[in-house]
Amino acid sequence: MGNLELWGGIECTVNRVGEQYFDQLAQSGHAHRLSDLEVVADLGIKKLRYPVLWEHVAPEHPENQNWEWATERLNKLRDLSIDPIVGLLHHGSGPQYTNLLDPDFPEKFATYAKSVARQFPWVTHYTPINEPLTTARFSALYGLWYPHAQDDASFVKALYNQIKGTQLAMQAIREITPEAKLVQTDDLGYIHATPTLQYQADFENYRRWLSWDLLAGKVNPQHPLWDYLTGSQLSTEALLDLVNNPCPADIIGVNYYVTSERYLDEHLIQYPVHTHGSNDQHRYADVEAVRVASVTPVGLQQLLTDACDRYNVPVVVTEAHLGCSREEQMRWLHEVWDSGLFLRKQGKNVLAVTAWSLLGAYDWNTLLTQNNGHYECGVFDVRSGTPRATAAAHLLKKLAAGQDAHHIARLPGWWKRSNRALYPEPQEATECFGLPVDLEELSHTPLLITGATGTLGRAFARICEDRGLPYVLLTRQDMDIADSASVEKALTKYKPWALVNTAGYVRVDDAENDSMACYRENTQGPVCLARHCQARNIAFVTFSSDLVFNGEKAEPYTETDQPNPVNVYGRSKLLAEVQVLAAMPGALVIRTSAFFGPWDEHNFVFHALRAFAHREPFTAVEDAKITPTYVPDLVSATLDLLLDQAHGIWHVANQGTYTWAELADLAAKVAGLEAAPHLQPVPQKDVNLPAPRPACTALASEKGIHLPSVEDALRRFLWQSEVCFRPPVAALEDQDPSFEMAAQA
Missing domain, CATH: 3.40.50.720 (NAD(P)-binding Rossmann-like Domain)
Structure with missing residues (x-):
């Protein structure tokens, strides 16, 4: 097997809250800086997750399209010998003339995808919709993003529309570019729980695979969530259509964060009020598993192994990022890289690690519900108006070149130290x-x-x-x-x-x-x-x-x-x-x-x-x-x-x-x-x-x-x-x- 590759990504979410759109490219300034791509190329990146977003190209009418920005940047990437993985919808609900619950959403989205393929027939890698499951949860189950629904039927409808939209989009793209590959991303965590709440953890641990399972045609009547989906008003015909006409991911994109693993506990008094939630049977706290003293997180290495074994296609870590102090960012990137490198040497089909949020991210501390300008530094710091390489950039160049990392990056991160736990409250x-x-x-x-x-x-x-x-x-x-x-x-x-x-x-x-x-x-x-x-x-x-x-x-x-x-x-x-x-x-x-x-x-x-x-x-x-x-x-x-x-x-x-x-x-x-x-x-x-x-x-x-x-x-x-x-x-x-x-x- 070849070497583990370094890929990159630029946080590009355009999400909607009420009537307000939040645009990460505008906030980071990348929307106006073509030169950013040159400093990205200097890292030694092979592929770059890059936006050609529906909301940017056709914001007001599907036929009123502006390709100037995307053309300039994708051509620049080609000149820099970086293969773009083009994203069409990133945590968004689409332009103002549609939304995730629109019955015609899949067809509208596929029409846009075909327009992109016609414009850039040389592009071979696509992530039509980033993290469909996560976006459906935030938009239609938790009500944080537009269209702000909060019920299972809406969640399932939003998820199905994105999956069906992805299926139709890839069909449309492959009419223009037959060799186009689907790089399907989603957050892959794991749910831990007390014995009382193990039933809820089991449900969520099945649910975390849904984006990939639906695309692969795996959700048939024997699937553990078949009854949940059909009971949430998704028709058997719709599900069987995905079974009979699968659109499996060519590459599984795993997004994993320190907070991706959760712990559910019915003993509410031990946890802050903002962590409290409920289902139909119990009230419980939902907290980061890494912060609970009695819990040992599964970890990325095991989750990557699970994904490789479950789908038998190449797997990539498509987001590796930590909003933290500089040395902790370095330690996280180093740990993710080591996990991928170890599994690749063990014969697992792990292709690459993606340094996500290269230019940083804004307002994720409020889950993109408030525009406070809160900046999480990325591999580059853009607060001066020009990207400045941080220690994380120096580290990535060394890793990509097979060189030894700074000793600070090899020390254990906070998630591996004894003071990681907040629950029970530490002495x-x-x-x-x-x-x-x-x-x-x-x-x-x-x-x-x-x-x-x-x-x-x-x-x-x-x-x-x-x-x-x-x-x-x-x-x-x-x-x-x-x-x-x-x-x-x-x-x-x-x-x-x-x-x-x-x-x-x-x-x-x-x-x-x-x-x-x-x-x-x-x-x-x-x-x-x-x-x-x-x-x-x-x-x-x-x-x-x-x-x-x-x-x-x-x-x-x-x-x-x-x-x-x-x-x-x-x-x-x-x-x-x-x-x-x-x-x-x-x-x-x-x-x-x-x-x-x-x-x-x-x-x-x-x-x-x-x-x-x-x-x-x-x-x-x-x-x-x-x-x-x-x-x-x-x-x-x-x-x-x-x-x-x-x-x-x-x-x-x-x-x-x-x-x-x-x-x-x-x-x-x-x-x-x-x-x-x-x-x-x-x-x-x-x-x-x-x-x-x-x-x-x-x-x-x-x-x-x-x-x-x-x-x-x-x-x-x-x-x-x-x-x-x-x-x-x-x-x-x-x-x-x-x-x-x-x-x-």
Whole structure:
């Protein structure tokens, strides 16, 4: 057997909710960027799942067709030697003149499919309708998408219409291109359950095969779901027609996600309310099996084996994607690839693994029911307007070329670690900083973090712990960043793959009279680290500041704005930027601003909220604008960029520009506290700080790092904080005369 192939896919859903259409191609910008296909080709992809969608080509009338976009892109793919697998309907209900419950849907769809084949007779692979079963569930059983039905008869009708439409579409396509192959996709999971609900699990485990079974003509009177289908108003004639005129998939396309396996449990009290549902017999929770401590997921390898054995045709993983942190994306792709590679070596007919969602996806966290612009990064990050290759892209190129993957990708993902389970609710973990596992277990490749006593260093350690990234957190005694011999000794001992420098001089005002110490820690130290990392080929990131700017710009500063600091601290940071990048052009330099975090008291937001909770006066500058940065967001974004091999200067801050007084007021509102009359805004000139401060150092990024809003970050700060900001009991008694009665009750 030949090598396992790498295929790709671009999330292209056009679904409808009410009268609103959600278009992934428009959201990702791919609708307007032909050049995306060149960066996709650079991965070494053999085939690309690609849309020629009904809703795009003929949105208003079946005879009013526009082929310009599709022609340009399919011809480009042909020039790039990539075979397209053309999709005609992707989680959609069709244009406005039809829907999944339209009795004429199959014939209308087949007519469109024939038009596509006439336009592109050289195309040989089609997925006419992506995931018919999943689309029928979401549109006609759960009511999430148009036409928003919620009953078994509608679900069965929607599924049948898509299957019949696929059958007729392939017949029409093969009239033009006889050798055309059907690549039929659907989500293939597995349902686990308590003994009480095993009957429901059995039903759903039969149901998961329905798209392929119906097309293959397997659903005859002996099929386990024959009675269910006919009892849901699907005629025996319709079913027997599929039996007598099968249209089996030439390639089975398995879409499998971490959440594809489910667990059903009637003990509702153990699970959040949003997981509760019911059938005609029981109420039960439906949760991700991977999150249940007592459940062992079947896993993709076994499910691929089942599909190979059931249909005896080639099988492809047609969607491999995980919306998660960068290293977890890499681990998932690596695990899926390994599963396919193992089975292929065992003689199973597994052809390829498809890196799905190459350009990312939008709003799947709400199952495409809300247009919030929530972005899940793909193999490429498109937030800057131009696709930027992430660590996942580097990994895929290596896998496709048969090369070894980055060691981070070979470590177990969260779904394989002991902390995967949420049910039953896990015991609260104790804080653990330092080296999480023995050096021998790390293969001598941890992440090295300086600044063990600082807010940022400890946050990196905590988040590395959560993300399964082996690390060593160093104190100054472990390594003096400005001492070359000390740095050499530490790097020799730990052999890190990357070094994160969070150490430095942070006292902005003291720096005016202590410039020697400031420059030693903020300039000489990072430059020393950069030189050693350059010599050893170790990735390196260090942190700069918004105070490299003079504050004369009215708008937020971006990476290309010219720095001009007004104080010693800012000058030490700017000199570090210049000298670090001169010593190590591949270094990553993060400029950030006014950070606050939930795990210590050393930040402005904490002190403001504590003052308001205790009804104490709080002074804040009213005319200096900054962009507050939430430490967990900063750390997570930095780790992603580090894994992506990003380099140069990046601005990383949350979205929003505030004065210090406005930030204090917003924090109070989010916390449900009263800022007035305790908040005392003052002009910056009245504070009489030793170090000059710019009037505006707000940050924005041209490179596409867009953290959540400051308001969103403040909500998470309150949720994650280890301190509860509530007024003292005495204050509550003064505010509410009924307090004592309520307390007694």
